[in-house]
Amino acid sequence: MSGRDNSILLEVSNLKTHFPFGGRWIGNQQFIRAVDGINLDIKRGEIVGVVGESGSGKTTLGRSILRLVEPTGGSVWFDGIDVMGLSGKEMRQMRKRMQFIFQDPYKSLSPRMQIGQLIAEPLRLHRIVPEEKVADRVVTLLGKVGLNPYFQHRYPHEMSGGQRQRIAIARTLALEPEFIVADEPVSALDVSVQAQILNLLLELQQSEGITLLIISHDLAVIERIVNRIVVIYSGRVMEIAGAAQLIETPLHPYTQALISAVPSGRPAKRKPRAQVTTEPSRIGKPLKGCPFAPRCAEVQSICWEEMPRLESKNNEHEVACHVRQTS
């Protein structure tokens, strides 16, 4: 991983978040290794996509970076500041600069507050603007996410899913953050509305220079707006590459399976898909080998023995797979 130079905004190294479960006694306790040693650098102004199935740890990764869950180990440096070393009070200040957009706009907005109040809340909490200017700023923010000022007197239930997600985005923008983690920002929305929200995020990145980490289970959804894609499985990075390169020449069998699962969108016979079974990964048990081995069609004996390391295959394309690294 490269050093802490100016162009890198966020540096995640060996991040681990383990959740205990099972036995009540320390000795019996097992851990779900939701995030298990992830390294990731994000440049200023970059849009990075994190892709994986449900349960792969992608949401926990996003939350761990913002310390919405407390990581077990590793470090996160944000603009030269050690995020893990911050006190609770300092962390609250830090969250002004690092924000989170939740998956479900039906649950993330208080049903009892009007839209105007919802957007004013972060402005007041963090004293972004003086009280007399709050109302003006609310209107400006609504405009930024493409909503009319009259929406401020409405309640969330009066709005569609896409409009609610715009409100959620306006609330994060209120704090003028430099970095936003968007967790499945469109998966609760109709496909016809997904494009609107993704285009909005792209516009905001361009106009406000915000750095984005977008988490999604659907490669096709994020491919168009991200610069780089990180594929994770079982809390580990399987492959990282530029978006176009990853789609055109995927190396990891898991990435290939994700790509072949996308419907072609063309009327034809169903195409044969890359063979993977969806047997859930064995959580808890520390795996000796590659976590994907039980589902992999190309598994070899070494895969059961040793965890493959993330290695550079060619420029900026890294993959963690024994089979692909040797071939």
Added chain:
Amino acid sequence: MLVEVKDLRSYFFLDEGVLKAVDGLSFSIAKQETVALVGESGCGKTIVALSLLNLIPSPGRIVDGQMLFEGEDLRHLDSKQMRRIRGRRIGLVFQEPGVALNPVYTVGQQIADVLKLHRGLTRHEAQAESIQLLGDVGIGNPEQRAGAYPFELSGGMQQRVLIATAIAGRPKLLIADEPTTALDPTVQAEILDLLCYLQAEYQMALLLITHDIGVVAEMADRVMVMYTGKIVESGSTQSVFHSTLHPYTRGLLKSVPQLGVGKDEILQGIPGTVPDFLELPRGCTFHPRCNISETGCTATFPPIRKITPGHHCACHKIT
């Protein structure tokens, strides 16, 4: 024809007014045919499915129309006769398997219940058959998994169980309402493969309801596109995809995310949202979101017309 629906109207009588969720729908489904019903959330797709099974919740009801199933008008059946249709001759798969399955019974029991009720099997026969059904829907170790409770299974597995309960009565028509929307793409692909396989194996017709037109391309024989309670375009999958007529269908097709298109081509959605059913725009309800609308479009809702044989469209601008 297995199903023939003529001028179906299902309205909800609310304090605020009459919500016309299904407003004059006509379609048919042949034996063993796969028909897709496509539209955004809030277009009335699910109410079509519920109408066919006479399950519309109050204050809604079917106010007009005919629903012939194997020549029998479902509207004239009493509730007892209707119970012999539901689950027996028409199976239904819901969107969220986690909600549709009963959490306090094992999945084997839930399938066996259907078999006892609709096929008159004894307890032992039902048990054996439910294990076979679990195998049919691609669940490994069916003997063991039959004893599992829904919460012990992943979303994809739960959906397989739900499909097993839906086909247990050996229905002639399987209605799948957004069967893969709550699932991961890899699992979605598997469930779609499974539905294709079962349809051939059990010789069922399939009514596939979805908001993602990309999902149906590889599966459906015919596609019907629905907007504000009406069908705005219908035709063979080939013709709907390759010679698309209605601007709404165009919008749906353009919003399907596809791989490898690259960053240059911005994903296009459909501007705006589905209008409130109680405040529908005048004339063609799609005109505020339409890129080819003219002043004439606000006068009347265009009737659905045959444009080419088998390909119908409801648009003033398409003739």
